[in-house]
Amino acid sequence: MTAELTEARLLDIWETGNGRKPPARVLLLAAAGAGLPETGPDGTGQPDPRSDLQTVADRTLAALNGLLLDLRERCFGTALPCAADCPHCAEQLDVSLTTAELRPPGDRVAPPGGAPATGRVHVDGHEVTYRALTGGDLLAVDPDAPGARRTLLGRCVLGAVPPAPDGPSDAVLEAVAERLGALDPGADTAVALTCPYCRHSWTAALDLGGYLWAEVEAYARRLLHEVHVLARAYGWTEADVLGASPVRRQYYLEAATA
Ligand SMILES: [Zn+2]
Structure with a gap:
């Protein structure tokens, strides 16, 4: 201590x-x-x-x-x-x-104070701009509320060209969800494991x-x-x-x- x-x-x-x-x-x-x-x-x-x-x-x-x-x-x-x-x-x-195993390789975490990293993805004819999740997002969304995951992902969507009047579709949110880990290396604390008994390998x-x-x-x-x-x-x-x-x-x- x-x-x-x-x-x-x-x-x-x-x-x-x-x-x-x-x-x-x-x-x-x-x-x-x-x-x-x-x-x-x-x-x-x-x-x-x-x-x-x-x-x-x-x-x-x-x-x-x-x-x-x-x-x-x-x-x-x-x-x-x-x-x-x-x-x-x-x-x-x-x-x-x-x-050390849980830290991203090469210490690629962005320094504090800057805006979170952004990315772009094409989904259903829209170019969607999204950003990494922040602690503020976690605080703003009650994890037990209905649709909490959707609300959280929706906060990451910054805009779309052409605009989507009804807000981001499920396909957009899933595309963003798939890319958040790559946008913010170290956001997922997943570890690769191999079973010593049956040699099965998986990510936990x-x-x-x-x-x-x-x-x-x-x-x-x-x-x-x-x-x-x-x-x-x-x-x-x-x-x-x-x-x-x-x-x-x-x-x-x-x-x-x-
Ligand atoms: Zn096993």
């Missing part, structure tokens, strides 16, 4: 994201990965979660994934143990990924945001349990417990539960 990302900050992230939908959690984690100042805009020292989210809203999905990987490396290291079921022989596999998608959130949640719950045990044993406050170094805390935990 590095100094700029304290245990208290991780607890704040978990508390803020608790009960929120996955896209908001992704942006919370990405904002933390960007190393944003811990002091809120009003100088109270309380980070403003809303402004944190807006700060990374203009980043593309690949850039957000890059920030999630930065956060993962700083907090929990580079190795990501995963489990996967072989779709051919149904054997359960233990897979060990690294954060990893929900990086969900993976990291589960780790932050487990970490926060473990930390809060330590606070609970030490507060009860010694009458310490939460700040007292978090103020003790992990090594000292471990000693006191062992003494209190001996």
Whole structure:
């Protein structure tokens, strides 16, 4: 755990994201990965979660994934143990990924601040201009709303020549969907796997945001349990417990539960 990302900050992230939908959690984690100042805009020292989210809203999905990987490396290291079921022989596999494997080759992610990359595709007599998905798109669309995927893809369509008065057709949206990965390398965190039992090869998608959130949640719950045990044993406050170094805390935990 590095100094700029304290245990208290991780607890704040978990508390803020608790009960929120996955896209908001992704942006919370990405904002933390960007190393944003811990002091809120009003100088109270309380980070403003809303402004944190807006700060990374203009980043593309690949850039957000890059920030999630930065956060993962700083907090929990580079190795990501995963489990996967072989779709051919149904054997359960233990897979060990690294954060480097999930980054696009050659670090081709666009720097922050610029407009997302755009592309053109010809569909049904229209030349359609589209752009990469951003964090703002994720925040704007409720993932559980009917037609959420269509709404999300529709936000990527910038225009068509000649114009389509009824908006983008399903064929246009699917053509755009197929091209978003190439437009924003690193947007899809997919990994190539080969089953050691039957040699079947396939590509598995990893929900990086969900993976990291589960780790932050487990970490926060473990930390809060330590606070609970030490507060009860010694009458310490939460700040007292978090103020003790992990090594000292471990000693006191062992003494209190001996
Ligand atoms: Zn297999």
